[in-house]
Amino acid sequence: MNRFSAQARVLLADPEAVVGPLCEHMLEHGAEVEKSGGAHILKLRGTSVRFTREGAATLVDVDAANLEELYYARMTVASHILEFSGASVPEIAWEGDGRQLSRPPNFQIFEVAGVGQVTPRMRRITLAGEDVARFAQMEALHLNILVQHPDVGEPQWPTVGPNGLVGWADPDRRPSFRKYTVRSVDVAACRIDVDFVLHADAGPGSAFAENAAKGDRVGIVGPGGGGLAEADWYLFAGDETALPAIGRMLEHLPASARGKALIEVADEREIQPLHFKAAVDVEWLFRKGAPAGSTTLLADAVRRTGFPRDGSAVYAWAGCEFDAFRALRSYLRKEIGLKKHEHLVVSYWRRGMSEEEA
């Protein structure tokens, strides 16, 4: 199979002070590191990066299965070289494959094809774009919406520089990135639905959803993250921000799956129909006037939920505000004793902080 490769010769003031710590840091991201004949070799998910000395320069050689993986590897290496180089900023210029990339390969411009209201606080925006098939897998659940800075006339789209890093024509007015979930995908119609919570203290994401109109162009970066482990019995727990993910995961489950879904929303008007085959009992939890992120509703409900003790394979998934995330993760790990492969608990937002601050 055709492989893709790129090389950069980088003049580092102190190569050992950069390459060694960089490789060690990448171990935390799951990379394997080898040292062979003076070379450092990093291997991560089918991509390899080799650092060798070539005269005064450090030669960085990247090899990947496709252009997108090559793009990620070049970007990861370049950003970490800059991070570990401290004050002495080395020049990085990639040669080889990928030089023709002018935009990130995971970036697309979509058009708003429809705006609807699922419930009073949940707005569904239908986006039309060329390549929606890449969002069709359960492993491709999330995306970033690029919300344009209020002071730019024309939208700004990301570029890829010769150093492999994302750049902006006007960096001070670059868009805000906000994470959302692909609620549904219609590959034939080239459309995806994204459900936005319209929340108090609206940040760029919520404001985008409030103002979006048919025909608006929106930048999308993704997909990223997702996936659902196979199990016999599932626990889902989330507030309304995780409802799109829970809804999609429920639809994905086979009829033989069993479980419980605990969903926290503002009040009864926020209940939305969920269609699925599995034997999962859905319980709605209502804040009844309490601000989002201020209650222990989810954690209390999870504590009330009995886990099967008949040898069934169990999987717990939760997405919620930061405090609830901490409480749930600690309970599932320490008190229920779930192993790493048996749960995923994610902080979807943090009360009183924007995504950048959090």
Ligand SMILES: Cc1cc2nc3c(=O)[nH]c(=O)nc-3n(C[C@H](O)[C@H](O)[C@H](O)COP(=O)(O)OP(=O)(O)OC[C@H]3O[C@@H](n4cnc5c(N)ncnc54)[C@H](O)[C@@H]3O)c2cc1C
């Ligand atoms: C992987 C992932 C997937 C996500 N999917 C979705 C999704 O499909 N739909 C969705 O609506 N959200 C989703 N979220 C959550 C969303 O990214 C955050 O709520 C984000 O903060 C919204 O950005 P914003 O610009 O509106 O507000 P920010 O600028 O980030 O924050 C501004 C203020 O609003 C507060 N705030 C943020 N979110 C909420 C909220 N839900 N309720 C009350 N106050 C809030 C913040 O605490 C802050 O004070 C997801 C998050 C992650 C990590």
